[in-house]
Amino acid sequence: MTNRLTTRFAELSAYDRAGFVAYMMAGDGDSQALLDALPGAGADVIELGMPFTDPMADGPAIQASALRALEAGMTLRGTLAQAAQFRKRDKETPIVLMGYANPIHHMGWEKFAKAAGKAGVDGLICVDIPPEEDDELRAALGRQGIALIRLATPTTDDRRLATVVANTSGFVYYVSTTGVTGAGSGAVTEVGEAVDRVKRASGLPVAVGFGVKEPDQAAAIARCADAVVVGSAIVDAMHSGGVAGAAELVKRLSSAVHAARR
Amino acid sequence: MSETVSANTRPNALSAWPDMRGRFGEYGGRFVAETLMPLILELEDAYKAARSDPAFKAEMDLFLKDYVGKPSPVYFAERLTEEFGGAQVWLKRDELNHTGSHKINNCLGQVLLARRMGKTRIIAETGAGQHGVATATVAARFGIPCTVFMGATDVERQAPNVFRMKLLGAQVVPVTSGTGTLKDAMNEALRDWVTNVKDTFYVIGTVAGPHPYPAMVRDFQSIIGREARAQMTERLGRLPDACVACIGGGSNAMGLFHPFIEDEDVRLIGVEAAGLGVETGKHAASLKGGKPGILHGNRTYLLQDDDGQIIDAHSISAGLDYPGIGPEHAFLHDMKRAEYVSATDDEALEMFQLCTRLEGIIPALEPAHALARVRDLAKELGSDGIILMNMCGRGDKDVPQVAAKLGVEL
Ligand SMILES: Cc1ncc(COP(=O)(O)O)c(C=O)c1O
Numbered sequence: 001m002t003n004r005l006t007t008r009f010a011e012l013s014a015y016d017r018a019g020f021v022a023y024m025m026a027g028d029g030d031s032q033a034l035l036d037a038l039p040g041a042g043a044d045v046i047e048l049g050m051p052f053t054d055p056m057a058d059g060p061a062i063q064a065s066a067l068r069a070l071e072a073g074m075t076l077r078g079t080l081a082q083a084a085q086f087r088k089r090d091k092e093t094p095i096v097l098m099g100y101a102n103p104i105h106h107m108g109w110e111k112f113a114k115a116a117g118k119a120g121v122d123g124l125i126c127v128d129i130p131p132e133e134d135d136e137l138r139a140a141l142g143r144q145g146i147a148l149i150r151l152a153t154p155t156t157d158d159r160r161l162a163t164v165v166a167n168t169s170g171f172v173y174y175v176s177t178t179g180v181t182g183a184g185s186g187a188v189t190e191v192g193e194a195v196d197r198v199k200r201a202s203g204l205p206v207a208v209g210f211g212v213k214e215p216d217q218a219a220a221i222a223r224c225a226d227a228v229v230v231g232s233a234i235v236d237a238m239h240s241g242g243v244a245g246a247a248e249l250v251k252r253l254s255s256a257v258h259a260a261r262r
Numbered sequence: 263m264s265e266t267v268s269a270n271t272r273p274n275a276l277s278a279w280p281d282m283r284g285r286f287g288e289y290g291g292r293f294v295a296e297t298l299m300p301l302i303l304e305l306e307d308a309y310k311a312a313r314s315d316p317a318f319k320a321e322m323d324l325f326l327k328d329y330v331g332k333p334s335p336v337y338f339a340e341r342l343t344e345e346f347g348g349a350q351v352w353l354k355r356d357e358l359n360h361t362g363s364h365k366i367n368n369c370l371g372q373v374l375l376a377r378r379m380g381k382t383r384i385i386a387e388t389g390a391g392q393h394g395v396a397t398a399t400v401a402a403r404f405g406i407p408c409t410v411f412m413g414a415t416d417v418e419r420q421a422p423n424v425f426r427m428k429l430l431g432a433q434v435v436p437v438t439s440g441t442g443t444l445k446d447a448m449n450e451a452l453r454d455w456v457t458n459v460k461d462t463f464y465v466i467g468t469v470a471g472p473h474p475y476p477a478m479v480r481d482f483q484s485i486i487g488r489e490a491r492a493q494m495t496e497r498l499g500r501l502p503d504a505c506v507a508c509i510g511g512g513s514n515a516m517g518l519f520h521p522f523i524e525d526e527d528v529r530l531i532g533v534e535a536a537g538l539g540v541e542t543g544k545h546a547a548s549l550k551g552g553k554p555g556i557l558h559g560n561r562t563y564l565l566q567d568d569d570g571q572i573i574d575a576h577s578i579s580a581g582l583d584y585p586g587i588g589p590e591h592a593f594l595h596d597m598k599r600a601e602y603v604s605a606t607d608d609e610a611l612e613m614f615q616l617c618t619r620l621e622g623i624i625p626a627l628e629p630a631h632a633l634a635r636v637r638d639l640a641k642e643l644g645s646d647g648i649i650l651m652n653m654c655g656r657g658d659k660d661v662p663q664v665a666a667k668l669g670v671e672l
Contacts, residue, residue, distance in 0.1 A: 056558070156299075
């Protein structure tokens with residue numbers, strides 16, 4: 001399957017550059033403006049959070065952000081509309097939706113996949129659907145050329161890794177720490193070893209996230225992974241400093257990531 | 263988990279579900295973050311091994327008898343029977359268990375399993391505080407550190423239980439995230455578990471969560487139905503016409519129902535909390551007022567809006583205040599093997615007082631809901647009928663709240 005994700009990771013690899021993946025929450029503040037500003041600030045891939053009332057894998061920053069977004073009236077349809085709006089102007093930057101199963105399940109796997117395809121979405125990370133439960137959703141997404149991105153974690157041993165990477169595409173998201181989003185990240189040496197293991201098993205690019213906040217830390221991970229994901233820090237910057245503050249942080253982080261291997 | 267079935271075969275008896283994927287028909291499953299998958303697979307293996315180990319069973323039986331006080335009696339509630347004017351009302355007295363509710367049946371099983379697995383820390387979520395108290399109790403007995411997550415709203419309305427847990431040495435963490443109720447306590451417990459994967463055992467308090475929890479909790483609670491079935495047969499020479507139980511997540515109901523599932527003539531009736539009335543939207547009746555969805559590890563009926571966002575439950579009873587229901591109930595509902603009805607806050611308050619006055623038994627607000635439908639059913643079945651209701655908890659914990667509702671200052 002070639003889509004914007006494959007193309008983007010191939011470009012990054014050709015320049016021997018790590019990618020920067022920026023996470024933001026749809027509906028928290030002027031999220032359309034931030035979404036539109038992210039590529040210019042250096043984001044290679046955008047993870048667009050779909051707010052949910054019960055985000056049980058998220059820490060305080062993203063929990064609060066989701067509740068603010070819902071309070072402001074954001075919905076799954078609204079999130080897809082923001083992606084579609086973005087796609088009108090940007091044909092290259094991949095968008096990966098990230099969130100929880102219930103809103104998608106409520107819309108229906110097939111209906112969601114079609115709507116996401118139409119909105120120009122390239123991938124989906126669904127936190128609470130492990131490989132054992134994702135066959136119907138994966139098939140529906142596959143028909144639209146959308147990658148279902150799986151997560152590998154420090155608890156994923158070799159046997160389990162085979163299950164995690166089977167039938168996956170796009171990239172693999174390595175969660176660097178056991179914990180919720182926004183908590184401290186794993187030690188860099190361990191992350192490097194884990195990334196190698198996941199790359200070997202999957203043959204796909206590996207993005208590393210959970211707990212990355214500072215440019216130095218992001219650069220260290222960029223030296224051993226294909227991409228670095230930052231979420232909570234951007235969400236916090238958006239809340240306290242608006243679009244300008246968040247874009248400024250993304251610039252600093254992405255510059256550090258892009259320069260890391262020089 | 264009751265029988266071994268291959269991944270593709272449907273269990274051929276209703277009592278033999280779930281299948282190998284942890285599904286009860288289209289409900290249940292394992293909808294958890296990847297970090298937790300290896301843990302719940304390990305738990306499933308450990309539970310299977312424990313189930314077939316006579317030493318585990320012997321240890322369970324000993325503690326159930328000497329520590330919990332099993333078996334609990336069945337009791338003919340003569341004055342309630344008279345009052346309702348119909349079928350005989352029998353109560354399974356699980357409120358007489360140590361700590362005052364059925365919750366300890368399950369906590370004991372899970373904590374013994376945690377020890378077997380070498381886990382050194384226990385976490386639990388609690389609504390009314392009964393599951394928290396039962397978990398803290400068993401953890402104290404075995405000297406295992408215990409942390410209980412409790413919605414900040416519930417911490418306030420169940421103050422006596424919060425103090426009990428602290429006396430028992432547990433750390434009580436008030437949860438303010440989300441709306442500060444039972445569902446948020448469960449979210450927070452899952453967040454803790456995902457962080458402390460190596461040493462921590464999560465003792466879930468009802469027949470919900472990812473597989474194997476719904477089956478495992480049901481199995482531990484099935485002592486209710488097994489005892490009651492034998493006791494009714496011995497006392498009356500026949501089975502009851504109906505088994506009735508209240509439903510929060512559904513563990514006491516599943517524990518009562520399961521040993522009767524293959525008895526086709528026995529009606530199984532679950533009573534959800536209707537709060538201010540199902541039509542008001544302020545209720546906790548997931549089957550009556552909800553739709554299938556995915557939350558807390560399983561697919562089941564949930565209270566949710568048009569966007570698939572979870573709606574807060576409402577009930578006077580903190581123990582029933584949950585927007586979901588165990589997946590096996592969703593299954594029995596769709597298969598029409600069990601019937602699900604509801605009772606309002608006001609009905610529960612009325613029954614709380616009635617049962618106390620007529621039988622000298624102060625029921626918890628949770629089973630007081632069940633009693634409201636027992637009243638109707640007694641009339642419907644008439645004097646030849648026999649109803650068995652699970653008196654799953656005692657109401658001491660609710661006395662301050664009921665006093666406040668009745669405008670009495672303590
Ligand atoms: C006495 C009592 N009954 C019932 C419940 C509801 O749980 P379940 O439906 O799992 O039995 C609770 C929960 O706290 C309880 O304390």
